[in-house]
Amino acid sequence: MTLSGSFFKIGPARLFVHFAVLVIVIIWLIPTLGIFVSALRDKDQLVSSGWWTAFAGSSRTVAARLGQPDQQKQDGTVYVIAGNVLEGQQGRSIRAFGTRVQQPAAYKAGETADLGDGLSLTVNDDGSYRYTKTAAFGPDDGGRRVYISVATPPEFTLQNYKNVLTSEGIGQSFINSLTVTIPATIIPILIAAFAAYALSWMEFPGRALLIALVVGLIVVPLQMSLIPLLRLYNGIGSLLDAPSKTYPGIWFAHTAFGMPLAIYLLRAYIAGLPKEIIESARVDGASDFEIFTRIVLPLSFPALASFAIFQFLWVWNDLLVAMVFLGTDRDHLVLTGALNALLGSRGGNWEILTASAFVTIVVPLLVFFGLQRYLVRGLLAGSVKGG
Template sequence: MDNIAGQKSALAWAVNLSVAVLVILWIIPTAGLLVSSFRSGDQIDSSGWWQAFATQEAQQAPIRITGAETTEGETHVIAGHLFTTGATVSAWGISSREPAAFAPDETADLGGGSSLTVAQDGSFTLSSPTSFEGARLPRVFTTAATPPEFTIDNYRNVIFSPMAGQSIGQAFLNTLTVSIPATVIPILVAAFAAYALAWMDFPGRALLIATIVGLLVVPLQLALIPLLQLHNTIGIGKGYLGIWLAHTGFGLPMAIYLLRNYMVGLPKDIIENARVDGATEFQIFVKIILPLSFPALASFAIFQFLWTWNDLLVALVFLGTGNDQQVLTGNLVNLMGSRGGDWEILSASAFVSIAVPLLVFFSMQRFLVRGLLAGSVK
């Protein structure tokens, strides 16, 4: 009964369930990051992203009284509003020990004849018989119900406003400048090398293939400093050319290995017939091998682009740390240091950094699967 056609085995159900769990575990934090990137900092501090679509009543971050001072007879007054949103105050206080000591519209005695009143809509009136000039104004602790609020100001600030000495928009362009050539160059070089290793006979081919396989296990960190010294010796130094060549060198072993294994599985009769018809090796490569190898080329392009886009170490070594040279990962590290409490800025910056890799992956995933599974079924 276990082998009846149309029934799934226990292993198939386990695999499907595992894939579903992995997908959910991957989607949940991504969705949280996306929702948080459209929320204000106060809302992120007061409630979780899963509560973003409902009105939430919670204790808000303390707010320092600010505003222009006016006079009403002999009384000095500062009036204003605690919130920029339509929050509704249910309780408030002037001390962290008693953040809900007063109800809306009640008046708190601050001593010395000064008093503070906070209304239900968040408006306040601070009055005193003496001027507030040079005085430290009180903080207000509130418990308020805040309606859902979403804004694109986070993305506007992230992309166009200079932060930590540089706007992330410039870092975005720098990352594109690094990633696109660092993906295209290895593909071009590796495609020629893979065709030669797969379909051309020459002395030392087996040794060369073994060397390439061996290079797959060489740690990247081991070659960074010697390669930088080589660049400085021959006059390349730090810059885009240096990082393009570095990523090309680090990515070529995997590219050649992947493409060679794919090309070796292509039908031999097609290539032999082309040679009989008088086609040159270059014509065979361009008109036959490349079109048939597109899934493998796309697979490597995805891996290489994601690697170069998310890279930080190679960019720091071969590109530099200047404001006009930073890539997205370096810019995000600076934001973590200089704006570690601005979660709305960090979430918007992080989502900008992952948006392009997500777009590349989902647009080319069908080629990734075909490239990885090529040759597994005869």
Template sequence: MDRVAGRKSALVWTVHLSVLFLVALWVVPTLGLFISSFRTADQISSSGWWSALATQERQLPAIRVEGEPELRDGLYVIEGTLFPRERSTLSAWGTSSLKPQAYQPGDVAELKDGMTLSVDDKGRYVLTSPDPLEGKRLPRIFATATQPPEFTLDNYRQVLVGANTGISIGQAFLNTATVAIPATVIPILIAAFAAYALAWMDFPGRALLVAAVVGLLVVPLQLALIPLLQLHNWVGIGKGYLGIWLAHTGFGLPLAIYLLRNYMAGLPRDIIENARVDGATEFQIFTRIILPLSFPAIASFAIFQFLWTWNDLLVALVFLGTGNDQLVLTGALVNLLGSRGGDWEILAASAFVSIAVPLFVFFAMQKYLVRGLLAGSVK
């Protein structure tokens, strides 16, 4: 009676709820980052991304009345607006920080020396004075306004092409792609040959090589950075794309060989033995049988390697450099954060640009991820 048809056990529901929680924990911040990248700086600073579609009320910074006075009917008049470019509606205003909502739109405030000030709901103000205003300290206006939802592409234009600031990550984006794509393909090509040899070819010392590969998985890459850089300088490849490709290849090979070898070792032996009986060479078996069958494992490693190389900063700084022509995306974002740390809208757009490609790669190949990672674990 414990397993009634149509009913799920408590363990199944627990697993489902846990998966939903983990998915929400990953998706919700990404969605918030995406929405924030299309918002203006004022909206981001005054409200959360979840209220992006709602009309918002916020306290505007104090604005001092300014302008050239005009003489009208014996009064000196200054006119202006609080919202030169925004689609905001004034809900309250005041002339003191202690009472920023003392007046309603259209009210007339009596100031010292006979001056009067009025502000309508569109933010247009009128200051009048019976005496000349030269040399006088004009009042400040503290306004509370409601602002409709507003979305803009200016953040992405500024990030990608440096509009209005000259600071962009377009070149860094290309540099990162130049590093990440070869640094993903090269270790796969080398590891596939090595994994096939360790899985299906008999030669002395094979077990020791497998043990060495497993041991290299736990070696921190920071341990090899300086010696490897010195070796690159001695060989003559120094700081450049070839050097960083080889560095990422070396750091990624142990995991690649381990995953692919486990997967290839779990393939049916009868297929390979029959191919050998039919006269196929080892290279033909590898290219026509092993590689097509090993695509899930190759795809799973490609995801990990691409994400690692795309988000890498340490290896890029050591083996590539910090010049504008060599700076990768993560380095450009660090510089952008240092020089424009208060522009949250620019940082949100930059961050989403940096994760857009990894997200696309992950979702395009994620169906092979679990199958490749579990390869060889069950016989």
């Protein structure tokens, strides 16, 4: 069967699904592409035009002044002031010009504008101009303001990222976020994996009650448990005479908030593993710890990766828990907190904001695309086989 033949045998429902997925992917990628392109653009071009015009150049209107009367020269019956309004600006060209702010592009480049009273002005696309008068220029004729529409070629730079990662303090916040996120992802996975195995394959009193409790804790809002957890954390800190704002504190906070979902997902997957494998290992004399580390853990990697994606993205994008347990001082401020502060202090600097935003999302993107093939396998296998 040829490729074209197999294509036309695809049903309309499947074609619709493929088309819908393609549309969703495009919609999801457009903002990311916009942030990436904007973060590489020159500041002036970013302000004057949208990111979709980045490869076609941009146009912006600026004001310039013509020469002074002492620069005039007589040319036949007229007096001329000549010069260049693009002095020192390489690679730019003029599309239009005007003498009034209400009509900054009243005349095309190269066109002669009649300004009245014997005055005329010609501005060429290379920036050279010829300002003429039928009589000698007086003091009131010098330094006349003109408005020019300047076309600039595409300009891309890494200076925005350099500014963000050095002078804006985002670099330190990036390290702080990694310091928080990596342990806060690994710790709940390790604990939840042991708990999930126990709830799946070990018989003990109250197991069903614990499973129901775990499911119930999933729906508890974070905001409801934040204050009791913080009071408990501060109480333990006071008894031990320990600092109140530490990384271990936020690690355990994120572990507590992520544990119910982790146990639920991992138990659903581990409970669906073939029973014969577990029983054969026990017959051979393997302990529960050996069964868990040598059999269950390797087979559960898709589920572990699924939860790792959820937990990493949630912790990386967190702001509330980080501000409560770490504070807002510069040495402990996470990336989301630094970006939030940047929005308040540099809200008009789009080049800084877009570069900061892309720095923020690049790590979650790498994690997601690196583990996404395990995401659906882990979730679907657990939902189908869960017992």
